[in-house]
Amino acid sequence: MLDTTNAQTVWQAMTANGIDKVCYLPCNKLNALMGVAPSDVEIWNITKESVGLGLCFGRSLAGRRSAMCIQSTGLGNLITELYTMQKLYQEALPVFVSWRGYYQEPIEAQIILGDKIEDILGAIDVEYRVCRERGDVADLKEDLAQVFAQNKVKVYLMSPELWETNSPDYHVFGEPRINGISVEVAEYSGTPTLTRIEAIAEIMEAIGERDIVISQIGFPSKEVYNTRDRAENFYMLGALGSATEVGIGLALELPDRQVYVIDGDGSFFFNPNQLIDIATYRPDNLSVICLDNGSWGSTGNQPTLSSRGMNLTAMVRAMGLSSTGMTDRSDAFTAMIRDRIGFIHYMIRAGNDKKGGEIPLKALEIKQRFMGALA
Secondary structure, rough: HHHHHHHHHHHHHHHHHEEEEEEEEHHHHHHHOOOOOOOOOEEEEEEHHHHHHHHHHHHOOOOOOOEEEEEOOHHHHOOOHHHHHHHOOOOOOEEEOOEEEEOOOOHHHHHHHOOOHHHHHHHHEEEEEEEOOHHHOOOOOHHHHHHHHHOOEEEEEEEEHOOOOOOOOOOOOOOOOOOOOOOOOOOOOOOOOOHHHHHHHHHHHHOOOOOOOEOOOOOOHHHHHHOOOOOEEEEEOOOOHHEEEEEEEEHHHHOOOOOEHHHHHHHHHHHOOHHHHHHHHHOOOOOEEEEEEEEHHHHOOEOOHHHHHOHHHHHHHHOOOOEEEEOOHHHHHHHHOOOOOOOEEEEOOOOOOOOOOOOOHHHHHHHHHHHHHHH
């Protein structure tokens, strides 16, 4: 059948270019494609489009190749991350998109955005190709090779026309099978003694020479740089709420290297899917350090939900991660780092470093230096 042949052509182009993992957020207009996914390509069923972008970026830092398969409405959720990864870090990533609202679309809500997708991609300088028929994917192998050779994000808008018909559901239907969870996490009502940069000094003193550090955007990255810059540090300069996802993707590909992510409470409230993915993938070599000052530190220290009692350790434990620790004591904190606890919740005082300068490195310099150190 035409749809199967076109779907196989897409997969053959991906595997010929070394793509061995694909992040997928379901759309029934992609059933024809996903129904013939090769057995040697791992499918990551993601919970949010930005999650997939972070996981793929983490893999790319380890020299691996990935792709994403999402619905076109998901591009609207990805504008900031797409622009960051494309323009700052020049991530190589093909994104296969079911183009809703374009061809024989019965749903009015899909049409509203579907009609604007090309304008949106053009506005943020993301290259795209429209795939309507067999000829549009005939040279896909060569086109994907250019994506990786030129280190760019490219979107493939895949019209339902490409599959000719909408394939039936190909997968086993989901049904709830929920684990029993009993969680008891102590409250915290102490008085933290250290600021973020003082906590970062403790982290950078405790890690090993081969250990990898990924830091969240804003003051966390700036303060890590000013405390102890090293080639094994990766500084996120954009895409709030992505650092932990990048760490997960990287840790899974480099099991012989310990990865520490320096993150904050605001980031996890902004994107709690990160907590879900720590518990879902739980790499043994990943430690996520949440420096919790109850504040949006990089925007003026406005209160976050942890100032109102929301307990991030309880949240991640309820999601099934047992390797956690919460403290405001330096000795306990250092021990957790050295013991490589999965989620380290460290209470700190609000306040940003006033002395250190901005990171003088461009995003691409950070990426290239980091990948060189890993190699």
